[in-house]
Amino acid sequence: MAPYLTDWRGRYTGDALAVVFPDDTVQVAEVVSVCARAGVSIVPQGGNTGLCGGATPLARARAVVINLSRMARVRALDAENNTVTVEAGCTLASIQEIAEGIDRFFPLSLASEGSCQVGGNLSTNAGGVQVLRYGNMRDLVLGLEVVLPDGQVWNGLRALRKDNTGYDLKHLFIGAEGTLGIITAAVLKLFPRPRARSTAWVAVSGPTAAVGLLKALKSTCGDRVTAFEIMGRPALELVFKHIPGARPPIDPLPAWSVLVELSDTVQQEGLSALLERALADALETGAVSDAVVAASLSQTKALWSLRENISEAQRIEGVSIKHDVSVPVSRVPDFIERAGQLLEARWPDVRIVVFGHIGDGNLHYNLSRTDAIDNQAFIGLTPEINRVVHDLVNSLDGSISAEHGLGQLKRDEITRYKSGLELDLMRALKRTFDPNGIMNPGKVL
Amino acid sequence: MAPYLTDWRGRYTGDALAVVFPDDTVQVAEVVSVCARAGVSIVPQGGNTGLCGGATPLARARAVVINLSRMARVRALDAENNTVTVEAGCTLASIQEIAEGIDRFFPLSLASEGSCQVGGNLSTNAGGVQVLRYGNMRDLVLGLEVVLPDGQVWNGLRALRKDNTGYDLKHLFIGAEGTLGIITAAVLKLFPRPRARSTAWVAVSGPTAAVGLLKALKSTCGDRVTAFEIMGRPALELVFKHIPGARPPIDPLPAWSVLVELSDTVQQEGLSALLERALADALETGAVSDAVVAASLSQTKALWSLRENISEAQRIEGVSIKHDVSVPVSRVPDFIERAGQLLEARWPDVRIVVFGHIGDGNLHYNLSRTDAIDNQAFIGLTPEINRVVHDLVNSLDGSISAEHGLGQLKRDEITRYKSGLELDLMRALKRTFDPNGIMNPGKVL
Incomplete structure (x- = not known):
């Protein structure tokens, strides 16, 4: 059971009576019913890549870990409705591939996409590098199937762009880190596939100039602005120190760098020219001191890998x-x-x-x-x-x-910053859905 | 009090002890507290343009109507964060204008935009003609301020694109039609402003061809597809019969017409050419039998006015x-x-x-x-x-x-179609937030 009792960063290790791997929603519901009757608590778990200990049982817990990995079927794929219905155990990367297979795009993108699972992405309302243009995981979902803490199954697997028939229950479960129920399947939105990308590395004088550049780019490049990442010099120095082959795109390395990506869902020339013009304007106003627009796919990858390797470089340091x-x-x-x-x-x-x-x-x-x-x-x-x-x-x-998310890591810290009223409302919701407190205890609240 | 006791379509007329017009959130909270202590029910009301009687009191109700019209201040406008913080009584049109004033775009657009108010748009999760590209009202909001049924004020006016610190309470109030609390203010997202538009009227052989055309357009024109509206011949015949000056853009009028709009947030030539190419391809495959691309702003307006006048033509008929x-x-x-x-x-x-x-x-x-x-x-x-x-x-x-929404009109009808479990969860949420059932009774549930 060991791999399922410790979180990815190795910060938390807990105990469990068992780790179970249900094959379908009926089995999840049966396990939950049994646990509910026995008063045993439940820890839902996906790819176990969370950073706050949300999917790790507590120490000395009388708990069952329900790992959703075996539930990885694609239940439906609808190119005309631009939706895919998937089970919670599908990895994020597999969903990106399914979308590509029908010439569509699923925009959520994070470092752990090869192993994190959609159930976890939903339960933590995952973010990443494309939120600027496409929103968080919450914004990419039309419907959910959820096993409730008493073992009943709520079928909210609607594939509708418009439905105003009462309270929107799905948003309660998204971001709840498994404390209100177990998400077993979801209907996800698919988007037109980007047909062109242009990426630049930009030296800015500081965060104020970076925010000004973002404003200018949104004004001239509109929705094409897909990613806008800032990096301070010390972050990049760790990359150059620890990651073989990493080199500054602008030498000497500026105090602050920005990685900009434009993308376009129409196959047209001129995206790089648009970015170059916008950066030239910013050079004139002084907001930008230097910039490099990637001239090839390999240059684009090299620029992105600097950004993506910051976490790994920190780990080594x-x-x-x-x-x-x-x-x-x-x-x-x-x-x-x-x-x-x-x-x-x-x-x-x-x-x-x-x-x-x-x-x-x-x-x-x-x-x-x-x-x-x-x-x-x-x-x-x-x-x-x-x-x-x-x-x-x-x-x-x-x-x-x-x-x-909050998980175990920030559960106490948040009580300093959220109003007593908001915490009371959260606790009231928890009591309403999970009166016996068996769902992922010690997380969030 | 009469204008506030009948809905816009004249389908429902109710009774009230009083109609009150609070000037700020503190006054709303005071009124709610007084009503809660006296056991008097509350009907929140905005522009009173709803189509399901959600903002109209019931007959013989011991209720106070709280009309939010006087709360129409802009509390904050942040061009760098692309947000505006407004009070519930602001009309939708006024928010569109505020966005334009700083070269931004607020996409929600509906027939009643001149008089409907943002509190009502939020409470009914309003839709309209731009949902295809920008989503419903729910997707356009970052934060809310809500007066709860006991008179406490929940300040959830966050202006953050990412915040994962517990249950997302705002989504409970959005679309709840005032049955869980009164929305008094909101932080809305602003978007890059469209710099180009191209509009076409397209004859299609039927709904299957229309859906095929949408798929083809999304493939070639991607995110530029902003609106895609279908109209059957009988709908348009009413427009030609009752609306002076209305003429078929394609003569004879086809059995099915589609109004397509592309827009682009980058100021570039070629948007109409892109649309023309896509329609020419569809003509070749036979999905489209004829098409007219608007050559001027007045032609664009004329095409849209055919679509927009269908409701009025029906009213006259x-x-x-x-x-x-x-x-x-x-x-x-x-x-x-x-x-x-x-x-x-x-x-x-x-x-x-x-x-x-x-x-x-x-x-x-x-x-x-x-x-x-x-x-x-x-x-x-x-x-x-x-x-x-x-x-x-x-x-x-x-x-x-x-x-x-459901309002009074579909409150009973929905019980035939929603699962008992989902209705139970909705009732449990209602009891959690409003145990005495004073908030807009007889609506939704």
Whole structure:
């Protein structure tokens, strides 16, 4: 059972009476019924790639892990309705491939897409690099099938673009991290396939210039702006240090880099020219100091791999204090400036590794010390440092978990920032759906 | 008080102890608190343009109507975050104008946009002609402020693109038609402004050809496909009969017409050429028999006004039995064919006026007899005819209320089609939020 009792980062290890692998919804319902009657708690689990311990049982838990991996059928594929109906155990990559197979596009894209599963993507409302244009997982779903905590099956597998017949139950289960029921299948939206892409690496003077560039690009390139990622120099220095073959696209490396991607669902010439014109305008206004537009697919991949390897480079470098925060896009520069000031005033040698989806106001903001020995002591300061970062995020009307969820990791932390009223409403919903508290206890609430 | 006690279509008239016009959220909360203590029920009301009696009090009700019209402030406008924070009483048209004022776009568009209010748009999850590209009202919202049935104010006015910190409460209130609380303000998403549009009127051989054309257009024109509306000949004949100056764009009028709109958020030549090429391809395959691409803004307006005047032409012609249904897009041809067969078999002289958002699988399907005297008797058959149409919709996994909501009109009808489990879950949510049942009683549930 060991692989199913520890989370992907190795931060949490729990106990379980059993790990079960149901083959279909009926079997899920039977297991849940048995557990409900026996008063045994249930931990739903997909690809086990979550970052907050949401799919890991608690220590000394009297729990059954229900792993959905065997439920990986495609139940229906409708090219005219632009929908696919899949079971919870399908990997995200398999759904992207199914869409491509009928000349369609499923936009959700994340680092773990080869192993994460759609049930987990739904339960954590997964984000990633295409949210700017296509939204979070929540925005990509039309219907759900859910096994409720008493073993009843709610069939909400509707494939409708418009349906206004009462409360929208599916949105309760999306992002609930398995605490209200187990998502067993979903109807997902498919989109027109991008026929052209253009990617650029851009040197900007700082976060304010980055936000200004995004605004200018949206004005001239409209919906074509598909990704807009920011990376501070320390984040990229780790990549150059640890990832073989990684090289700065602009030398010397600027203090702040932005990776821009335009895409177009119409096969037309001129997308790169559009991006080049927009960047040339930005060079003139001074918002941009240098830029490289990828001239080939291999150059595009090389640029993206710098961004994608930041997490791996951090892992090799060693442990750090990580944050996944969001603020309104307009307040990102303020957040970066003030967080840096507050942290450097108290911990002068802090290394701030910041990167992420600035187009969504979502930053990964990770703190460490360069010296390994110093860093060990520094990690012990996690509660104090979380306090500084999260209090600032909260004062800027932001979120302390933009795309990773709460799980076990932020379950207590969130009580400092959510209003008592909102927590009360969440608890009331939990009691309504799961009065005996058997669904994934100790997560979210 | 009379104008606030009758719905827009004049179908429902109710009673109230008072109609109140609060100026701000604090006043709404005070009124709700007083009503809650006195056990008086509450009917929230916006522009009073709903089509299902959701904002009209019941007859002999001991109720207070809370009309939100005076709460029409813009609380914040953030061009970099692409959001606007507005109060519930702002009209939809005013929000479209605010967006335009900063070179942005708010896509929701409906016939009543000059008088309907954002609180009502949210409470009914309004749809309209741009859903194909931009989604329903639910998809256009980042945050809400809601006065709960006990008078507490939930501040969920977050302006974040990513926030995964527990259950997403806002989606419970959206589409709940004021039965769980009163929406007093919202953070809305703004989009890049369309810089080019191209519109065509297309003769197709029938609904199957229309769905095939939509598929082909999405393949060649991708996201540029912004609207795709179908109209049967009887619907347009009413327009030519009753609306002065209306003329068929294609003569003789085909049995089925489609209005296509492409738009592009990049200012480029070639959008009309793209549409013309796609239509020429469809002419060759036989899916399309004729097409006219608008050559000027006035031609575009003339084409749209034919579509937009169908409702008015029906009103002049006289009463009919109306349906607002949806099915998966792929099943629309099946629905139209089988519904026609079933109805004509039992009522040979039925006139079927069908039109709507076929790109969303959403049809307005309205039935009458051409002779006014016959029609009076025919209208008396509403329950039997609803049974035929709604049973068929249900057998095709469709919805009996695609975009108008349930209100009073379909509150009982829905109990035939929703599962007992889903109705139980809805009732449980209602009890959780509004245990004394004072919020808009007799609507939805």
